[in-house]
Amino acid sequence: MARPRKPLLDQDRIATAALELVDEDGEFTMPALARRLGVQTPSIYHHVDGRAGVIELLRAKIDEEIDSALLDLRPWDRALDAYARSYRAAFAAHPHVIPLLATSTVQAPRVVVVYDMIAAVLIEGGFAPEQVMPSYTALENFLLGSALDRAAPEVMWEVPPGVEAPHLSRALAAQTTSPTRSDQAFEFGLAALLDALRAMNASP
Template sequence: MGRPRTPLLDRERITATALRLVDETGDFSVPRIARKLGVQTGSVYHHVDGRDGIVELLREHISAAIDPGTLDATPWDAAVEAWARSYRAAFAAHPRVIPLLMTSPVRAPRVLAQYERAVGVLLAAGFAPAGIMPLLIALENLVLGSALDLAAPETMWELTVGAPTPRLAQALAAVGDGRADRAFDVGLTAFLEHARRLRTGG
């Protein structure tokens, strides 16, 4: 029997299958990926470095949707804001992947290169090196938390007659549509204002 013209297994197929499993169930396993692809589990290990390797493939795949051109914007705060919004949109498309990525060290070269550029933007803007990673981590927490919030029900508070909450009810009625987007705007505005004060020593 001749070899198939299209390989049965490669890193792209493994990544796509793992992503579908995570989108559907919130997790993946190498044996489940193998079953979905109709191959032996050992064959998957020939292409990836186990579960951790697949997590990094997922990180790189999703991060590829972040527009790298955002970090070319000027001034620096426009670049950071545009990057944050693109970052959020990329991860909001696959929110169930976020818990897997938040508990695993970043190793993917493409992702590390984006952080390298972001650090360069902040250094060029005059930020002290010691303050840059706390800023980036805080921004990442805001972005990924908001991406998860986008996947949540529009109404996250279910009011009951057993626990009267008239002020909460009033606030919920007033918020209108787009709760998650409006909350992200509040957080990002506060983050950028804080960063500007840090930069100027205020």
């Protein structure tokens, strides 16, 4: 039998199929991934280092949807503000992937390069090296939570009959209806975080 001109599998096909499964089912297994790809499970292991390798392919796949060129903007807070919006949009489109990526060590080469760009933006902007990772980790934690919130119901709190919650009820009644609850919280939170980072950067 003639050999196929192109291999049946490559890392991009594996990543695409894994992301489809996670979007549909909230998870993936190696046997399910193999079925989606139309191959035997051991075939996948020729291209990735097991489940952990697939997760890193997913990380890189999501990163393709984030506009890292925005990190070339200056000053640093303009770059982070623009990048944060692209980051949130990419993860909001695939919220089920967040728990998989948030609980594993970042090793995907293209993603490590982007983190290096972020570190450069902050260091060039005046942050001390020891401030870089805490600062960006806090921002990233917020962005991932905000991406998950995009998939949440518009009504997140509802005081049931017979429950006395006057302060919460008053706060809920005072909410604006536009933009959406999630987008309003995102704008508020991003502004607050960037203000805090500016204040920290300006302190002696």
